[in-house]
Amino acid sequence: MAEWGYLGEELDGLRQKGLLRQIPWMEGPVGPRVRMGRREVILLCSNDYLGISQSPALAKAAKEAMEKWGCGAPASRSIAGSLGIHRELEEELAQLKGTSSALLFSTGYMANIGLLTTLLREGDLILSDELNHASIVDGCRLSRAEVWIYRHRDMDHLAELLRRSNHRRRLIVTDGVFSMEGDIAPLREIKELAGRYDAFVMLDDAHATGVLGREGRGTAEHFGLLGQIEVQMGTLGKALGVMGAFVAGERVLIDYLINRCRPFMYTTSPPPPLVAMSKAALKVMREEGWRRERLWENTRRLREGLQGLGFQVRGETPIIPVLIGDNRLVMEASRRLLELGVFVQGIRPPTVPEGASRLRVSVSASHGDQEIEEALEAFRQVGEELRLI
Numbered sequence: 001m002a003e004w005g006y007l008g009e010e011l012d013g014l015r016q017k018g019l020l021r022q023i024p025w026m027e028g029p030v031g032p033r034v035r036m037g038r039r040e041v042i043l044l045c046s047n048d049y050l051g052i053s054q055s056p057a058l059a060k061a062a063k064e065a066m067e068k069w070g071c072g073a074p075a076s077r078s079i080a081g082s083l084g085i086h087r088e089l090e091e092e093l094a095q096l097k098g099t100s101s102a103l104l105f106s107t108g109y110m111a112n113i114g115l116l117t118t119l120l121r122e123g124d125l126i127l128s129d130e131l132n133h134a135s136i137v138d139g140c141r142l143s144r145a146e147v148w149i150y151r152h153r154d155m156d157h158l159a160e161l162l163r164r165s166n167h168r169r170r171l172i173v174t175d176g177v178f179s180m181e182g183d184i185a186p187l188r189e190i191k192e193l194a195g196r197y198d199a200f201v202m203l204d205d206a207h208a209t210g211v212l213g214r215e216g217r218g219t220a221e222h223f224g225l226l227g228q229i230e231v232q233m234g235t236l237g238k239a240l241g242v243m244g245a246f247v248a249g250e251r252v253l254i255d256y257l258i259n260r261c262r263p264f265m266y267t268t269s270p271p272p273p274l275v276a277m278s279k280a281a282l283k284v285m286r287e288e289g290w291r292r293e294r295l296w297e298n299t300r301r302l303r304e305g306l307q308g309l310g311f312q313v314r315g316e317t318p319i320i321p322v323l324i325g326d327n328r329l330v331m332e333a334s335r336r337l338l339e340l341g342v343f344v345q346g347i348r349p350p351t352v353p354e355g356a357s358r359l360r361v362s363v364s365a366s367h368g369d370q371e372i373e374e375a376l377e378a379f380r381q382v383g384e385e386l387r388l389i
């Protein structure tokens, strides 16, 4: 047998820098609280913003779909993997995003890689926000197009780069809600610059779908730009509580992806129960508007509470990053919070820039007043112990 010694050495290196990752195991269903080890703790790092994953409507839909359509779609989408239920979900997703068409992907990671490698050619330019999600970064790396990075939400910088570009085509790509910052892309300004410099806009609405806009239709709805964004990607695994992703846009875009987008073409179709759960989740989202209201009320209370305690808090959405800086200190804070009954994961490089480690707090519609208060009390105690406030 060959020896893996060099991997062990690299892991030791990570450990020494306080960067080793270990998987936190949970032993029960994931709701406002969750069992870790022998204890129930408040869960404050889930992306299930509307608390939809636990809705009985989803389990019911999955069971019914299993009986009607079977457990698996036994091929890729363009062979024998497209069932009526896939078409129904795609039609609903197009409607949600105000476009003529939509296409399902297995995951958002695959959708982003697929889009960025398929839509642009050598001689084209991708303009990407420096804090875009890792799947966009990887899509840029794999694309044949040139990639220029603009400073986070810096429209002067973006304008300057657009002015300098003499590429054949330009595409501006941005997260709608930034996954580790919790702030919102200035989509109006981006759209305005794109118009002036004849660029396409690609919007990653993973954390905005279900969260932003009066009806939860995402960043475009929030800014009154529904139907005006060339490429909208969204996921079914965050506020919709299931798994999977989609691209919404004009028919020609979707037809092209069906023909040329390898992460769509060469992978097995999502199984019917999963598709049915996404359809049910969309229905819950549409019909239970109180979830989004509650989410934003909880966001306000937790955000203001943490700020009031003196923590350095960023963002403006249900993603509430608490900046700590040091890698070890952030993990120590996370560990102490867990001892006090609150699970918040520490986020370190390479997920965030060097020196910007943080507790990424995220709140859900399913949290009650009691949980918000208990969480704030634990934060106060840890903040004082570790001199963070």
Ligand SMILES: *Cc1c(COP(=O)(O)O)cnc(C)c1O
Pocket: 106, 107, 108, 109, 110, 112, 133, 135, 175, 179, 204, 206, 207, 235, 236, 237, 243, 244, 245
């Ligand atoms: C989670 C996430 C993705 C990836 O989506 P998955 O469906 O989980 O693969 C892409 N972009 C952003 C901004 C995300 O937060």
